[in-house]
Amino acid sequence: MDLLADSREVIRNDGVLLLQQLTKSNAAIQKIVAFENAFERLLDIITEEGNSDGGIVVEDCLLLLQNLLKNNNSNQNFFKEGSYIQRMKPWFEVGDDNCGWSAQKVTNLHLMLQLVRVLVSPTNPPGATSSCQKAMFHCGLLQQLCTILMATGVPTINTVSEVIRGCQTNQDYFASVNAPSNPPRPAIVVLLMSMVNERQPFVLRCAVLYCFQCFLYKNQKGQGEIVSTLLPSTIDATGNSVSAGQLLCGGLFSTDSLSNWCAAVALAHALQENATLKEQLLRVQLATSIGNPPVSLLQQCTNILSQGSKVQTRVGLLMLLCTWLSNCSIAVTHFLHNPANVPFLTGQIAENLGEEEQLVQGLCALLLGISIYYNDNSLENYRKEKLKQLIEKRIGRENFIEKLGFISKHELYSRAAQKPQPSFSSPDHMMFDHEFTKLVKELEGVISKAIYKSSEEDKKEEEVKKTLEQHDNIVTHYKKVIREQDQELEELKQRVNTLTSQNEQLRATVTQQVSQIQQHKDQYNLLKVQLGKDSQHHNSHGDTFQMNGIQTEVSKLKEELEEWKKKHELLQGQLKEKDSVIEKLVSTVSAELDPAANSWFQFFLCFPKELEMLRSQIQLQSAEISKLQMENQKLQVIVRVNKLFLLSMGTKSSRVAFLQLSNEVKALSEEKESLKQHLDSSSSTVAILQDEKSKLQREVAESKKEQDDLLVLLADQDQKISALKIKLKDLGVPVEDEDDTESGDQGDEDEDGDEEDQD
Numbered sequence: 203m204d205l206l207a208d209s210r211e212v213i214r215n216d217g218v219l220l221l222q223q224l225t226k227s228n229a230a231i232q233k234i235v236a237f238e239n240a241f242e243r244l245l246d247i248i249t250e251e252g253n254s255d256g257g258i259v260v261e262d263c264l265l266l267l268q269n270l271l272k273n274n275n276s277n278q279n280f281f282k283e284g285s286y287i288q289r290m291k292p293w294f295e296v297g298d299d300n301c302g303w304s305a306q307k308v309t310n311l312h313l314m315l316q317l318v319r320v321l322v323s324p325t326n327p328p329g330a331t332s333s334c335q336k337a338m339f340h341c342g343l344l345q346q347l348c349t350i351l352m353a354t355g356v357p358t359i360n361t362v363s364e365v366i367r368g369c370q371t372n373q374d375y376f377a378s379v380n381a382p383s384n385p386p387r388p389a390i391v392v393l394l395m396s397m398v399n400e401r402q403p404f405v406l407r408c409a410v411l412y413c414f415q416c417f418l419y420k421n422q423k424g425q426g427e428i429v430s431t432l433l434p435s436t437i438d439a440t441g442n443s444v445s446a447g448q449l450l451c452g453g454l455f456s457t458d459s460l461s462n463w464c465a466a467v468a469l470a471h472a473l474q475e476n477a478t479l480k481e482q483l484l485r486v487q488l489a490t491s492i493g494n495p496p497v498s499l500l501q502q503c504t505n506i507l508s509q510g511s512k513v514q515t516r517v518g519l520l521m522l523l524c525t526w527l528s529n530c531s532i533a534v535t536h537f538l539h540n541p542a543n544v545p546f547l548t549g550q551i552a553e554n555l556g557e558e559e560q561l562v563q564g565l566c567a568l569l570l571g572i573s574i575y576y577n578d579n580s581l582e583n584y585r586k587e588k589l590k591q592l593i594e595k596r597i598g599r600e601n602f603i604e605k606l607g608f609i610s611k612h613e614l615y616s617r618a619a620q621k622p623q624p625s626f627s628s629p630d631h632m633m634f635d636h637e638f639t640k641l642v643k644e645l646e647g648v649i650s651k652a653i654y655k656s657s658e659e660d661k662k663e664e665e666v667k668k669t670l671e672q673h674d675n676i677v678t679h680y681k682k683v684i685r686e687q688d689q690e691l692e693e694l695k696q697r698v699n700t701l702t703s704q705n706e707q708l709r710a711t712v713t714q715q716v717s718q719i720q721q722h723k724d725q726y727n728l729l730k731v732q733l734g735k736d737s738q739h740h741n742s743h744g745d746t747f748q749m750n751g752i753q754t755e756v757s758k759l760k761e762e763l764e765e766w767k768k769k770h771e772l773l774q775g776q777l778k779e780k781d782s783v784i785e786k787l788v789s790t791v792s793a794e795l796d797p798a799a800n801s802w803f804q805f806f807l808c809f810p811k812e813l814e815m816l817r818s819q820i821q822l823q824s825a826e827i828s829k830l831q832m833e834n835q836k837l838q839v840i841v842r843v844n845k846l847f848l849l850s851m852g853t854k855s856s857r858v859a860f861l862q863l864s865n866e867v868k869a870l871s872e873e874k875e876s877l878k879q880h881l882d883s884s885s886s887t888v889a890i891l892q893d894e895k896s897k898l899q900r901e902v903a904e905s906k907k908e909q910d911d912l913l914v915l916l917a918d919q920d921q922k923i924s925a926l927k928i929k930l931k932d933l934g935v936p937v938e939d940e941d942d943t944e945s946g947d948q949g950d951e952d953e954d955g956d957e958e959d960q961d
Contacts, residue, residue: 218262236274268313339375548593561609564609
């Protein structure tokens with residue numbers, strides 16, 4: 203793995219060749235190489251070498267990728283989850299002109315197509331194939347393949363076939379693809395033209411048949427579109443365009459046996475597991491020749507069958523009839539209604555023909571067995587019991603079972619049962635279809651049992667079958683009801699979402715309109731109040747009156763503002779006086795505190811009252827300013843309304859005068875704002891004073907506490923002195939009071955001197 207990242211191309215290329223040999227038929231090594239980032243490195247090498255334009259190195263890398271992915275589900279899942287499918291899209295950007303392609307480019311492109319088929323092979327697990335198909339659609343790989351579908355031929359057709367097989371999304375996209383023709387036609391129609399054209403190569407016709415089968419596989423919508431092109435009500439009356447149904451009918455009744463077989467198998471796939479379309483196809487009428495009445499498609503098939511055409515043609519028609527009649531009692535009734543059909547079948551089965559005819563005999567026995575097993579006994583002459591008696595008399599039960607077994611024992615049957623893609627070495631070997639082999643395997647056993655059952659067992663089985671059919675019908679009915687209810691529910695959900703969004707939009711519109719109406723009402727009321735009863739007659743005198751009113755209000759506002767200025771100046775003077783008082787108070791606080799400063803303490807206690815008075819005055823001033831501000835706002839509203847009125851109704855001179863007054867009002871508003879800022883500064887000064895007051899209060903409280911402590915200490919000292927005096931007296935020492943001590947200090951000193959001498 204390290205060799206893949208080597209900078210030397212020779213070493214890298216030899217590493218690719220070595221890994222090719224190591225990964226052949228070895229799942230363990232394949233997983234190791236894949237999880238060692240081989241996909242990333244190999245895709246990088248392919249891109250570096252030029253994708254499909256690269257040389258032999260690209261081919262070697264593609265072969266190694268095939269070894270890693272083929273029949274290895276874990277590596278395929280890792281490749282898909284690693285988003286490597288998206289990196290395959292540039293491989294097929296090659297254009298439509300393939301004339302100048304080299305042999306190496308063709309080889310590279312074919313290997314790239316094979317790599318795509320490895321990821322979507324029908325032999326892979328259904329879930330893995332489906333996820334890869336969806337990834338190819340979403341990344342645009344399918345679209346890219348459809349653009350080169352006509353230019354690159356068989357390999358691309360087979361690749362597209364398996365990319366769309368069983369995937370409804372991819373099948374719907376393929377149905378919408380148009381071929382690059384003039385006039386543009388659906389790609390399906392153009393491909394069917396090649397299939398029923400005997401001049402086209404055999405491999406191309408087989409590839410187109412496989413593509414058509416994959417398009418119809420588990421695609422009831424596509425089946426209905428094909429069958430609808432055959433119904434009388436939908437056939438193009440002008441005949442300008444050729445439909446798929448017309449091409450299939452033309453191939454079914456042409457002189458080319460291979461076209462007969464391909465058209466019969468393609469039409470059988472349009473009816474596969476779809477009882478409704480089987481009943482609708484009974485309505486198809488064909489014009490055989492001029493002057494003769496039209497015959498049904500079913501009758502025409504049996505007519506050609508009885509004419510003894512080639513074996514390949516008869517095998518194709520018998521497979522179509524068996525598919526058509528199986529699980530469709532109405533189609534069986536129509537088939538038995540033709541009196542020539544049952545004798546023809548019994549005659550074919552009873553004869554001892556050659557080895558080539560044994561396959562036709564087996565298919566005739568299968569068709570007759572289907573006519574018995576799915577018979578609803580609506581025709582008296584061809585009831586189940588009578589058909590069994592006819593087989594017993596004309597053929598014999600053992601002989602009938604033996605002829606029925608010729609089908610599954612045939613070599614071509616076993617080869618067709620292996621894989622869905624038709625692969626035949628020559629047109630002569632083109633006998634069985636893969637889906638038809640599943641039908642034979644399903645019906646061979648039940649038909650053999652039905653031949654040996656008695657009438658009573660048939661009745662019991664018929665009752666059980668009716669019960670099951672009733673049950674199936676009930677289930678189908680309820681499924682249909684549930685499906686319809688789901689569709690209705692989905693439609694109602696969409697309608698609810700739409701109505702909800704519309705309701706929200708309408709609510710928003712109504713809210714907006716209500717607000718606009720309210721604004722208009724407010725403007726109308728203001729105009730009505732301002733203009734008075736004479737607002738209906740708008741003239742020059744009314745404009746003059748309106749201007750006079752505005753001037754009066756402006757002058758009033760000026761007077762009020764002048765009064766406010768005076769009050770503010772008075773307030774500033776009071777604040778200055780208080781500032782001087784505070785300064786004196788601070789100087790007093792800085793002086794030494796003593797217990798005798800009671801007068802200062804009383805003054806300090808009176809200071810908060812003065813501060814509160816000052817605050818109340820400021821609050822009154824603030825209330826007056828707020829009142830003036832509200833009046834100013836009202837006046838501004840009146841001015842705006844009058845401005846709207848004057849601008850809409852007044853003259854040019856009145857508008858100029860009004861604008862001048864508006865400028866004056868604006869100047870007054872600015873002056874008011876400056877006064878408000880002064881008031882805010884005054885409020886901040888008051889806050890500072892309050893902080894200083896609280897500081898002084900704290901200092902006074904602290905000094906008072908210290909004085910109280912000193913008083914307590916003095917009281918304790920007095921008590922100690924008194925106790926000592928009492929002890930001295932008890933000892934006989936004469937103790938004098940403080941007053942005596944002060945008056946006779948000299949006498950005491952003499953006595954003390956005598957005592958010292960005595961000592």
